[in-house]
Amino acid sequence: MRALSLIFGLAVLQITTLSVRAAETSDYRLKYDTAVVDQIDLLIRQSWEDNEVSPSEAADDITWLRRVYLDTVGHIPPLSVVEEFIKNKDSNKYQQAVDEMLDGDSYVNNWTTIWTNLLIGRQTPDRTSRDGMQKFLREAFAKNRPWDDVVYDILTAEGHFEENGAVNYLLSQMTMRDEGVQATAKTTRLFLGTQVQCTQCHNHPFNDWKQSQFWEFNSFFRNARRVDHDKIDPNTGQEVDDYSELTTNDFSGPVFFEKRSGLMQVAYPKYFGNDVEFDNGKSRQKILADAIVADGDHQMARAMVNRMWGHFFGYGFTRPVDDMGPHNPASHPMLLEYLTESFVASDYDMKMLVRWITSSEAYRLSSEFNTKNEIDNPAAGEMPLFSHMYIKSMEAEQLFDSLMVASNASGMNRANYAQAMRQRNQWLQQFVTTFGTDENDESTTFNGSIPQALMMMNGELVDTAVKCDPGTLLHQVVSAEEKDSKKVQLLYLAALGRNPSGRDLAAVKKLMQISGNPISAYQDLYWALLNSNEFIFVR
Amino acid sequence: MSIIQPENMDRRHFMRHVAASSAMTIPAFHFLNHLSANAAEVRKNQKACVLVWLGGGPPTIDMWDLKPGSKNGGEFKPISTAGDLQISEHMPKIAKQMDSLSVVRSMSTREADHTRGRYYMHTAYVPNPTVIHPSFGSVVSHSLAPQRKSLEIPSFVSVGGGAGSAGFLGMTHAPFVVDSNGQIRNVDSGGTDKRRLEQRLAMWDVVESGFINSDRGDLPQAHKDVYRKAVNLMTSPQMDAFKVAQEDPKIQEAYGNNNFGRGMLMARRLIEVGVPFIEVNLGGWDLHNDVFNTLSNQRLPTLDQGIAALTQDLKSRGMLDDVVIVCMGEFGRTPRINQNVGRDHWASSWSLMIGGGGLNGGVAVGQTDKDGVGIESQSYLPGDIWATVSKAMGIPLNIVHTSKRGRPMKIANGGTPIEELVG
Numbered sequence: 007m008r009a010l011s012l013i014f015g016l017a018v019l020q021i022t023t024l025s026v027r028a029a030e031t032s033d034y035r036l037k038y039d040t041a042v043v044d045q046i047d048l049l050i051r052q053s054w055e056d057n058e059v060s061p062s063e064a065a066d067d068i069t070w071l072r073r074v075y076l077d078t079v080g081h082i083p084p085l086s087v088v089e090e091f092i093k094n095k096d097s098n099k100y101q102q103a104v105d106e107m108l109d110g111d112s113y114v115n116n117w118t119t120i121w122t123n124l125l126i127g128r129q130t131p132d133r134t135s136r137d138g139m140q141k142f143l144r145e146a147f148a149k150n151r152p153w154d155d156v157v158y159d160i161l162t163a164e165g166h167f168e169e170n171g172a173v174n175y176l177l178s179q180m181t182m183r184d185e186g187v188q189a190t191a192k193t194t195r196l197f198l199g200t201q202v203q204c205t206q207c208h209n210h211p212f213n214d215w216k217q218s219q220f221w222e223f224n225s226f227f228r229n230a231r232r233v234d235h236d237k238i239d240p241n242t243g244q245e246v247d248d249y250s251e252l253t254t255n256d257f258s259g260p261v262f263f264e265k266r267s268g269l270m271q272v273a274y275p276k277y278f279g280n281d282v283e284f285d286n287g288k289s290r291q292k293i294l295a296d297a298i299v300a301d302g303d304h305q306m307a308r309a310m311v312n313r314m315w316g317h318f319f320g321y322g323f324t325r326p327v328d329d330m331g332p333h334n335p336a337s338h339p340m341l342l343e344y345l346t347e348s349f350v351a352s353d354y355d356m357k358m359l360v361r362w363i364t365s366s367e368a369y370r371l372s373s374e375f376n377t378k379n380e381i382d383n384p385a386a387g388e389m390p391l392f393s394h395m396y397i398k399s400m401e402a403e404q405l406f407d408s409l410m411v412a413s414n415a416s417g418m419n420r421a422n423y424a425q426a427m428r429q430r431n432q433w434l435q436q437f438v439t440t441f442g443t444d445e446n447d448e449s450t451t452f453n454g455s456i457p458q459a460l461m462m463m464n465g466e467l468v469d470t471a472v473k474c475d476p477g478t479l480l481h482q483v484v485s486a487e488e489k490d491s492k493k494v495q496l497l498y499l500a501a502l503g504r505n506p507s508g509r510d511l512a513a514v515k516k517l518m519q520i521s522g523n524p525i526s527a528y529q530d531l532y533w534a535l536l537n538s539n540e541f542i543f544v545r
Numbered sequence: 546m547s548i549i550q551p552e553n554m555d556r557r558h559f560m561r562h563v564a565a566s567s568a569m570t571i572p573a574f575h576f577l578n579h580l581s582a583n584a585a586e587v588r589k590n591q592k593a594c595v596l597v598w599l600g601g602g603p604p605t606i607d608m609w610d611l612k613p614g615s616k617n618g619g620e621f622k623p624i625s626t627a628g629d630l631q632i633s634e635h636m637p638k639i640a641k642q643m644d645s646l647s648v649v650r651s652m653s654t655r656e657a658d659h660t661r662g663r664y665y666m667h668t669a670y671v672p673n674p675t676v677i678h679p680s681f682g683s684v685v686s687h688s689l690a691p692q693r694k695s696l697e698i699p700s701f702v703s704v705g706g707g708a709g710s711a712g713f714l715g716m717t718h719a720p721f722v723v724d725s726n727g728q729i730r731n732v733d734s735g736g737t738d739k740r741r742l743e744q745r746l747a748m749w750d751v752v753e754s755g756f757i758n759s760d761r762g763d764l765p766q767a768h769k770d771v772y773r774k775a776v777n778l779m780t781s782p783q784m785d786a787f788k789v790a791q792e793d794p795k796i797q798e799a800y801g802n803n804n805f806g807r808g809m810l811m812a813r814r815l816i817e818v819g820v821p822f823i824e825v826n827l828g829g830w831d832l833h834n835d836v837f838n839t840l841s842n843q844r845l846p847t848l849d850q851g852i853a854a855l856t857q858d859l860k861s862r863g864m865l866d867d868v869v870i871v872c873m874g875e876f877g878r879t880p881r882i883n884q885n886v887g888r889d890h891w892a893s894s895w896s897l898m899i900g901g902g903g904l905n906g907g908v909a910v911g912q913t914d915k916d917g918v919g920i921e922s923q924s925y926l927p928g929d930i931w932a933t934v935s936k937a938m939g940i941p942l943n944i945v946h947t948s949k950r951g952r953p954m955k956i957a958n959g960g961t962p963i964e965e966l967v968g
Contacts, residue, residue, distance in 0.1 A: 183885060184833060203658045206890075264881075325674040334674065375760045385762050386949035387675035397761050436730055439706030439722070442828035443601045443659045449707055454768065455719045456699060459775035460731040469735070502752075513751040520744060530741065534749035539768035540756040 039362070042348050047367040049341040054393050060378035062394035064370045068092060069545065071103060072503035074364050076400065076544045077318050078107045080116030081407035085479060085500040104364050108357045115423070117356075118143040119403050120317075124196060125160070126178040127448050128438045133234055133250045134178040135167040142171030152354035153310055154299050157197050161295040166251045173252035176230055176291075182444045185261075186227030190220065191445070193227075197298065199309030199330040215331075217265065221273035225261040226294035229254045254289045277301070307354065308346040312336075315345070318363045320396040321384045337389045368392040373545045397543045402437055402452040405542065406430045406467065412501055412536060413471040415482040436461070462537050471536060472529045484528050490518070493528065501535035591693070592867050592902070592938040593816040594685060595809075596824040597852060599874035600707055601831030602662065604888045606880055606917045607840055608633050609648045609896035615916045617880035620837040628907025635845040638853035639898075644907045645856055645865060646900030647966060651911025653924035654876060657890040659831075662875030667709040669928035669958035676948045680709035681931045682822040683718040684956060687711075688940045689821040690718070696819040697781035699774065704808035705826030713948045716767040717774060720824065725808040727787040732779055746776070763949075786814040796858065801850040809851040813858055816868055821938070827851075830874055833887040848872075852898075859901065869902030869937045871930065880917035894920050899930065902937035904966045928960025936962040 054061060065073070071091050075083040083091070091103065107113055121143050122136065130136040146156045163172035179189035191203035205220040230252060237248040260272045275282055275290060277297035284293065298306050312330060316322025323336040336342045345362070352358045363369060373395040375382075384390040400408065410426060437452035451457045462468055474480045483496045494514050498506045506514065514531055521527035535541060606612060609632055611623040623631035626643035639646070656662040656671065665671055668678035679687070686700040693700065699721035701708070708720035723729060734742055753772075757765045778784065785791065789807045792814070800806035808825040815823050827848060832839055852872060859865040877895020878888035894913045900906050911922040935942055935957055944956040 182833060204656075204661065206657075329674070373761050375762070383762065383949075385764065387952075388950065397764060399764070441600050441659065441663075441707055443831040444833060445659055447659060451706065451722045453710070453719070454716050454764075454771060456721050456771060456775045456778065457730065459772045460729070460779070463772075463775065464731040464734050464737075464779075507755065509755060510751060513748055517744060517748050526741070530745045531748055533745045534752055537745075537749050537772075538752040538756065539765040540752055542768070543756075543761075543764065545761065 039348075039352075039358070040365075042362050043365045045344055046341065046362060049338060049344065050366070050368045050392055053338055053341075053391055057381070057391050059382050059391055059393045060376065061368075062372040062374055062376050062379060065372040065395065066504075068499070068503045069372070070100070070370055073395070073544055074104060074369075075107065076404055076408070078104065078116070078360060078364065079110065079112035080119065080401075080404050081112065081411050082501075082503065084411050085483075085496065088499050088503060101361070101365065104361060108360060111423075114144055114147045115427075117147045123403075125175045127440075128434060128450070129440055129448060131178045131181045133167075133181065133232075133247060134174050135171065135250075136174075138168040138171030139174035139178075140171070141168075142174075147356070150355065150357050153349075153356055154306060154354045157306060158295045158299055161193065161197075161298070162289070162291045164252050164254065164289075166249060168249065176227075176252055177232055177250055180230065180232045184444050186224050186230065188445055189227045189230070190224040194223065195328045197309060198305050199312055199324075199328050200305070201329045217263070218271060218273050219276070219279055221261050221263045221271075222276035222279070223294075225273055225275045226290045228257045228261060229290040231255040254291075257290075278305075304346050304350050307349045308342065310354075311345040311349050311359065312342060314359055315363060318360075318369060319390070319392060320398040321390040325384075337391075369395070371395050373397045395545070397545045399454055400542050400544060402434055402450065403430065404544075405452075406433060408541075409467045409471055409536070413467075413478055413480075415477055415479050433467070462542075468533060468536050472533045474525055474529055480528065480532050484525060490524075494531070497528070497532055497535060501532065502538070502540050590867055591816075591819055591821070592689070592869075593821050593823070594682075594869045594871065594902070594934055594938060595812045595816070595855065596682065596708075596822070597809075597848075597870065597872040597898075598707060598824055598826045599830045599848075599872065600663075600826055600828040602659070602874045602876045602878055602890055603830040603844075604832055604836055604840065604878040605896035606877065606888070607836065608636065608845070609898060610650045610913060610917065612880070612913075612915065612917045615880075617882065617916045617918070619882060621841070626907070630907065630909035633845065635841050636849040638849045639856075642853050642856040642860075645860065646852075646870070646898055646906055647904065647908040647910060648896055648898050649910045649925055649930070649963065649966075650896045650913055651920045651922050651924045652873075652877070652895045652897055652926075652930075653920055654892045654895075654927060657876050657892040659875055659890075662890075662892060663707070664709065666873060666875050666927045668712070669926070669931050669960060670954075676950065676952065677710060677712035678954070679712040679714040679718065679946075680720065681934070681957070682708055682720055682824055683711035683714050684931075684946075685822040685938065685940065686718040687714045687946075688944065689938070693819045693821070696783070697777050698783045698786070698815075698818070698820065699778070700820055701822045701824075702812075702815055702820055703824045703826065704811055705804070705828070707826050707828075708824040713954075714946070715763075715770070717770045719771075723787060723811075725789070725804040725811060725825075727789045727807070727811060729778075729784065729787060732784065734779060783818045786818045786820070787811060789814065799850075799858070800854040801847060803847055805847050805851045806854070809855045813855060813864075816864065825851075832878065833883070833889060834885040836878075836882070836887045856901070865901045866903045867901075869899070869904065869934050871897065871899045871934065873897035873930075894918060894924075897930065899933065899966065902934070904933065904937055905968070908965050910963055910965045925963065926958075926960060928958035929963055930960070931957035932960035933962045933966050936967050 068088055068091065071083050071088065075081065091099065118140050122139050126134055126136065126139055159172045160175045163170050165173055167173055167177055176189055179192055187206060194200045194202045202215050202220050205215045205217050209216045231254060232250060233253055234250045235248040236245045239246045260274050262270050262272055265271055275293060282293050282297050309330065312322045312324060313327045316327040323338050323342045324330050324334050349359055371394050375394060379393040381388060382391040382393045384396060437450045438448050440448050472480060474484060479500055483493050495505055498504060517530060518524065518527045521530065606617065607619050607621050611621060611633060612618040613623060622634045624634045624640055625631055626640040628643035630643065630648060632640055654665060656665045661672055667680040670678040682701040690696065690700040701718060701720045703720035703722045704725050706722045711718040753769050757769060789811050792810060797810060800810040805825065805827045812823040812825055829844060856865065856870065859868050876890055876892040879891040883889060894917060911920065911925065913919065914921050932942055942956060946954045948954055
């Protein structure tokens, strides 16, 4: 427990709550709602049978721990946590580990990062407050606010971009005077898992969306008004950016758009073609948010369930996760519907959704193929059957945070968290290219290509991790009163979350012999581990 | 064993070697033995392609296919050129080179969304959820890299990013993204000497291979292949090709003192060491507002200088017949001018520029109607453009790639070289 409190930077209070919870083991049944997990397992098993595949074996404990850490809190587990987990013989240790993560700061940090990137991108658009956006999201994830409330706030927010951080989503979509076109496309994709951007100009060739629907949806965003405030810089006398805010204008008319034939058409606010209730004085965004929340089909919940499943398994029920609809049938429609209903019934409980997914049988499976599930290969374009785990490459943020954990003897501590985040943002920019379009879309070179390999081999992060300065994990391990074999084992556990194989040990022995200096041999070993494919893949 | 895989050894064969040389005996690491011997030798007549990518979607009606007298015509006038066609008055330098360059005026490409259009124009395939198609630069890399044994740097270079991905052809054919300043980050191994780096890589190779052999699909091997390329790059004198600042100041000036100019000059330097495909990104064409001022004051002068300088420079070095230049974005823009004096996305009738590489110059291929909204000739798809490029580069059009799922994919999506350009 002590180790965990260190990484989350929490004090004694945290430890107490954890031990109280550990005592109430009977609570888990209720809390985990095993009926939901059982049903997930049943439906997944059904798909294995239907497709005549056999699942791979379960991953070993520490492989699972590494996976669930990376997926849930965004970094590898600290060495002390790994050691603790190996020793722990409690049959509830898996749920305990997940609960501890869900209660910690790293969970909040991780999901704040993920959603900030989704909502406003890795490069902050002009006159948008990243800090404001993050503040809003931190609170939402820390309090585990129901997802429908979070979405409602994001879509209906008004005010100063630091005082009400939720406004930054729409502000970031309104950097061009594009009459809410981008906000329309992005909102349907992010929150409703539906891609409509093509229907701006014509009826969709593959899905049911019509051009008129795009503009009906668009008309919900016409009340939103971005106001940018400038100020005079006293030093230069120049006008500079002050703050921005989101307010409403008095737009109340219909929206006009041009058909391909050149005919002008008119569109009124409608939600997926259905009329919405107008209420005097209510903004168009509020009308939209009300319609999304009241939607009896629960598309918002379905979209989130699909996205979350995709996050944990590497593949969602549709590919991509944000392009759902009759034109792109789900791989596991019954499971998707079941999870959607359960998520709604839980009052959009994000943490509960994480518990269900990470407790499932499929999530425990090894990422190695066996002879009876070779066809389950979505990387080759096949439909995912979830009969083994799919490996996924770490995201840039996961890599940065994991290298922090691998570098520091104390894991990530909260005292320097803000500083670490600033460093991380700066470091990230080397990988981001923006296309400079109205969509603010970005691409990344953190995609397994050469710049990433060069960064790992020669960059500052790994260099710091292998420096062996006091305070580093490497220094702690190397200077401990332990046998060499134990030190090697600890470095493998720290970097890869596994014990060294015989082949590994033989290579390490050779390295020690040719190195002459034991410290440089350990440095070289740690460099090799951190640069390996096994490190950068979530497996 | 070396992580530098011998070119003539296939992967399975290579893996047997890896397996055979057990970790018990790590031989001295042959790390830098591939170099220098033939690096300086530049083969003549090596084919290459430079793709000038106008990200955001250029208003080609104001550039290559002007409509004077139409309600859609806008503010610019056409001017005569050294070729048999007129182009915008704001590209006077290109106009002088138009005897070597041509314009296709009847592109019709259906995808008017940035992401989809970018994908379609780069790959010749529309996006499909179950397969990722390679950008054409990756196709060229895949076809020509094996013949260019002395090339130590990546065979697909993207100056400024946005060049898509190698898709099912694998990460070793992915675009190598660089800045136009020529500084490659982290390419220097700092204080780590060669011997130490070799020791590290020997240890690394054991872990790396162990994971590859654990049956988790293709990604672990791709990781190793990319590291192999990265190590090659760290030690190659060909990296000097990125250092545009080493060029004669007069030539630098001719290309323009801006990122695009430097990117175009870098392209020429990369072609000289044997890189077959370079994409140079010039963004900022998503001109929903204020299209005419932005074009005449900013975009077109930069583009004009860069393309004209490259064309002229290649010509004077006797290289133009071997180098195809293509200039396009993800789509064109609406003939109709909107209320913000801008043009919106438009894919059904637009133009691109293509020339060099032995293609016919000074030609306007295809035509649009008087308002630019419809096509009055044969129309062309991206596959036709890439088939034309393939033909110019000597890449056979009967190549069929196989996706990971075993699906056959014709090169350039089965497009046909454009008769007026190759005939």
